[in-house]
Amino acid sequence: MSSTDESSGSSPVIEFREVGYKLANQSLLCDISFSVSAGETLVLLGRSGAGKTTALKLINRLLTPTYGEIQVNSRSTISWDPILLRRSIGWVIQESGLFPHYSVEGNIAVVPRLERWPEDRVRARVSELMQLVGLDANLRTRYPHQLSGGQRQRVGVARALAADPRILLMDEPFGALDPITRAELQKEFLDLQRRLRKTVVMVTHDLHEALRLASRIALLDSGKLIGLFGSQEFAHSQDERVLKYVSPFREAALPI
Amino acid sequence: MLNFFIRNRGQIASLTLEHLWLVGVAMAFAVIVGIPLGILVSRNPWLRKPVLGGTNVLQTIPSLALFGFLLPAPWLGARADRLAIVALVLYALLPIVRNTYTGIMSIDPAVREAAIGMGMTGNELLTQVELPLSAPFMLAGIRIATVTAVGVATIAAAVGAGGLGELIFRGVAMVNDQLILAGAIPAALLAIVADIALGAVEKRLRVPNP
Secondary structure, three states, rough: OOOOOOOOOOOOOOOEEEEEEEOOOOEEEEEEEEEEEEOOEEEEOOOOOOOOOHHHHHHHHOOOOEEEEEOOOOOHHHHHHHHHHHHHEEOOOOOOOOOOOOOOOHHOOOOHOOOOOOOOHHHHHHHHHHOOOOOOOHHHOOOHHHHHHHHHHHHHHHHHHHOOOOOEEEEEEOOOOHHHHHHHHHHEEEEEEEEHHOEHHHHHHHHOHHHHHHOEEEEOOOOOOEEEHHHHHEEEEEEOHHHHHHHHHHHOOOOO | OOOHHHHOHHHOOOOOOHHHHHHHHHHHHHHHHHHHHHHHHHHHHHHHHHHHHHHHHHHHHHHHHHHHHHOOOOOOOOHHHHHHHHHHHHHHHHHHHHHHHHHHHHHHOHHHHHHHHHOOOHHHHHHHHHHHHHHHHHHHHHHHHHHHHHHHHHHHHHHHOOHHHHHHHHHOOOOOHHHHHHHHHHHHHHHHHHHHHHHHHHHHHOOOOO
């Protein structure tokens, strides 16, 4: 189902090259370099204000870098038509940012309709996606405010997947959910990701979420990239700056 | 009183129609000018002060004075109804422009960002997200403007533009209460009907709320 045009897997899907971003002379990101390869889930982890969301928005050009460049599919984001770039990337945000005046169907169908798919194909795609993310078919005509938080977030994921993008950007997708729903959705995300193998960049400040979902973790602090770690590697790292981030979680953890 | 209405029903009806025509044409122009102006202001923050301030000032001018000011204007003064419509448009602008602007600015920034992040063009953002979500605000502005215009339009008779004001002015001049009421009652009814009708439309446009 997902595109397989770059089966080699060698060239990164997303690459940050010495990227910096300044706003009103304040440096929000500084000399960031990393790459994300096809099918992996890279989690950007860090405290609030570490620059995670800024980094995410640079990928779909909601922001443009002050210096350096970001390549998506081996092309600098500034040489992409921003509209085409964004339509080829799925975007999931906290509280889902659903359109309150559109039904579930209308929300999921936004990008296919922008792309002027024939209406029967749009409808079929909506049904397919609702099933994929575990939404009951009778929710189709409901409006976002009539849904639970978990359902809204599922709609947000379905909407991002609608045009079958290779890349998925997720900004604290499960942040506003109660712990049980969050755990459920995390599990579903893993199942989904095993089947779809999207290239995912996810922002979170939740260590457990990062450890559970990530192929790799990029730890950010005050706009700087501390390092890239495999999930296990991160959990057992003796790096002082990693420990500084991890230890408050360890201290707070209950022995269950 | 009732007899008076029945005897003069022909004239009252034709003046009511004239009144409606003045208000209707003026509101059409006010919407055509006001909504794009409101959108423009929402896109260009530096326009906010001059435009909202300007329309605000227009509305503080007493209506009789505004009609008077416009009278010597070359193209306007030539026809009374033309003059009256322009004055009514100027009055109607403030609520329409301000509500359009407020409506667009009240949209949750996360929703707007989601729309942009999903790859909507500026036009798609406007027509698919901003206008539908701010429509109830715009309609509320149009509603206020219309009800006000029905009242202000009675003054238009002072410059000879006709409408129900004609009966009122004549009644005042002749100290004839029946004549005043023959103008005032239909004008009040018009305002009430417009208010209810536009209120119903506004309700339908509102996004189902929690």
